[in-house]
Amino acid sequence: MKRLLIVLLSCAALAAAAGTAFAFCGFYVAKADTKLFNQASQVVLVRDGDRTVLTMANDFKGDPKEFAIVIPVPTFIQREQIHVAEKALLDHLDAYSSPRLVEYFDENPCAPRRYYEMAPAPAGQAAAGAAKADRARSLGVTIEAQYTVGEYDILILSAKESQGLETWLLENGYRIPQGAARVLGSYLKQGMRFFVAKVNLKEQSKLGFTYLRPIQVAYESRKFMLPIRLGMVNANGPQELFVYALTRKGRVETTNYRTVRLPSDTEVPLFVKDEFGPFYKAMFAEQVEKQDMRTVFLEYAWDMAWCDPCAADPLSADELRQLGVFWIERRGPRPDMIMPGGQDVFLSRLHLRYDSAHFPEDLVFQETADRQNFQGRYILRHPWQGKEKCEAAQAYRRELPKRYEQQAQTLASLTGWDVNKIRMKMNLKAKTSGPAEDEPWWKTIWKD
């Protein structure tokens, strides 16, 4: 009995909703004393079997020459295994998988009929890290390789012991936070190398980018994990991380932390349309708090082989290949795909806020056989504004205050906002205290 017009709103600021943070798998090491500020990190993990393509992006806003990241990697990395991606790819992936707002318009209850249509919407963000180097073998540090890729100078380091590595990094002008040596040491003992990247300013000006593009690394390793411990050493406060896992079989979840679905499919008051950014931010913060900051949230899980309808402009085969989805044919989708444009890819979008007290261990993932679709979706339902007076319309109007109150309560519980303030914003007072339906019937006859 509803006429549905679904409008998908963009939630641009969403990913950025974050808050203060430092890094993700690696940590930033400033050369000057400036405090680095960066908002959310985004990681794309493409994985099938042991083959992995990792894309790392984050919102570094400082001077490019201050930018440096140190990331533990499980294997030696050759030049051809490194690539610099376009930021737009991550923006698109983000837009495609962001929680969204949908709008429904109630139909005239006196004359029910139905149809609906959909329109997509987007938004996002990205950026990334850099490097440079050379020097002392006496410290037990080996520069296994040195590459310039795009605007980045990249080193692959191995070391005999963490103290030597720490000293080397310090001597080369990296400010290593207190306590990093211990974490470096545990990665070294696990046979990991370090991927150190800085911005090559000359290359950057040649290329003409004003922002840092995401770095991609392709490698083969049994480890399906993201090292987050280094990034927490110098973090001041919790950090924000988005992980987009692109796999073949099904949904990806963490095996050493709870993965919980973000609350979804609930009706919220209409004013949320203008405050979707703050809404999402507040809701995420509230859910993090409710779960004692010990869970990873699933925000999106989608079988890209089909979409009916597509919630947002889906990624093309070419874009997916750019992101590292190596099993996709260049020629296009498999012929047996249910939808034209569908791809043999399952996307899981995970979002977490973490610090060392609540996330002591690196994130370990597994791919499950779960192919159920899920999205963070919030519903705006516009009441029918008509003046007709059939019985159904009267019943409909009587139900409205209840619905509004329910929406207010839902919003309060989702976001932790004060329910009274929500009611005020919704102009609920009049409606809850004296429903318009109780007015004598003749009052509205000659009203326009």
Add this chain to the structure above:
Amino acid sequence: MNPRFKDPRLYQILVLSALLVYGVSRLELEIRPLSALALLGTVLLTQYTCTHLWRLSAFDPRSALISGLSLCLLLRTNSLALAVLAAAVTIASKFVLRVGGKHVFNPTNFGIVATMLATGGVWVSPGQWGSAAFFGFLIACLGGLVVNRAARSDVTYAFLFFYLAVLFGRALWLGQPLTIPFHQLESGAFLIFTFFMISDPKTTPDSRAGRILFALLVALGAGFVHFVLYRPNGLLLSLAFLSPLVPLIDRLLPGSRYVWRRAEDPASTPAPVLLEERRFA
């Protein structure tokens, strides 16, 4: 005391049921009521059918229920057919895969691992437990050990000791803070494994020395899967792949066989092995 209440399985059924209710209502464990019903129905039906096929004296639902509840808590799948298959395989394995009158695999363990490896359509979500659930469950499990002293808990103690040694030893070697091994232990799947699977008196070696050796092997195997192969489900895989060694261990280190205490048999003296073994509990 009424000997009926001395059967440790009643306590186990109670604990697992409580955990299942809590898991579904509070933890949002993705257990659909329909799957749970299908699992429990199938285990009971299979147990009943096999009891008849093998002409056993009486249908005993208790062990089958424990297997069914453990499956509900551990097994995840989108397919009802696979859930039914896993449950049937779980119970049937007790009757079919036998060496020397003793079933080789812990039924739940075998059911999950076999369905997981053969179909790829089921999985286990080991991380889906909050701290509150973990500690509540831990206390219930430890309580069970105290209550049921008789039920060969040496294998549980031994396994706990060796597995903790693996986790903490690794963390110390890597120089990791001890919060990491503690966090690794904080898993409901680990507790179900330790207190309900490896402790299964019907599938562990007969002698104490054998059980301790077996616990050591399983702990090392789990560490190998987790930290060398970097694969999930280390505990389940380790137990499944090492269980075939139990007949060998029994030969090397023989001991007396375990029988569930029968309600109608208050005597704690071991019943004649061959006769009791026909019960296939």
